[in-house]
Structure formats: structure tokens, C-alpha cells
Amino acid sequence: MKNQLTAHQLSVLRMVADGRTHSQIATALYVTPKGATATVNRVLAKLGAANAPHAVFLACQAGILDGRPRRHGDHAGYEAHRKRGEDPKQCEPCRLGERAHKQAMKKRSERNREAA
Structure with a gap:
């Protein structure tokens, strides 16, 4: 991976991994759907991914996403x-x-x- 992901891009990648649509990401981040799509596309480019599932796969392989269950109870x-x-x-x-x-x-x- 050439460039490191920003904190914002990492949060978008996590939302992609959670299965959120671009519209849902836009709503969560208070941006337009086009803005969310642009950020997702930048993440895909930085990871060298062909699509969102590929980006999640590559991020897990690189250790960016760990795939562990989310914390609960604290x-x-x-x-x-x-x-x-x-x-x-x-x-x-x-x-x-x-x-x-x-x-x-x-x-x-x-x-x-x-x-x-």
C-alpha cells in the first residue's frame, strides 16, 4: 500500500466493511452521497482495490482491519x-x-x- 489511510478514510473503510451503502456513510458523516462515494473511491485507490469487498479483503490482509468482533459491554x-x-x-x-x-x-x- 503506497499511501497510508487518513483517520477519516479508515472510518469510511470500517463502514464499508460493516456493509453500509454510500448513502448510509454520507448520513453518518454529514456529507453528500457524492462526497462519500469520492472518499470510498480514494480508499479503493490507496489500497489498490477493484471494489469495496476487495478493499476490505486487502485491508484485513494488511492488518488495517483486524476482523475481530466489536467490543460490547464497556x-x-x-x-x-x-x-x-x-x-x-x-x-x-x-x-x-x-x-x-x-x-x-x-x-x-x-x-x-x-x-x-
């Missing part, structure tokens, strides 16, 4: 749902994990105030 899983445009509250493990994360952050903040 703050990172909750945030991943949000970034994909999903309602994280619909995922019970992630909702409970986010609640535990917020409680832990509150306790940490209280300890820091006491120590100061």
Missing part, C-alpha cells in the same frame, strides 16, 4: 455504537457498561477532589 463498545450511528442504549451490555464507566469516572473525580 465504554468503548458504547462509543463504537455511537460512531456507527446506532443507538447504544439498544445494546443492553453496552448500556450497562457505560453506566458502570460513568460511575467509575464519578468515583475517580471524587477521589481527585479529596486528594487536592
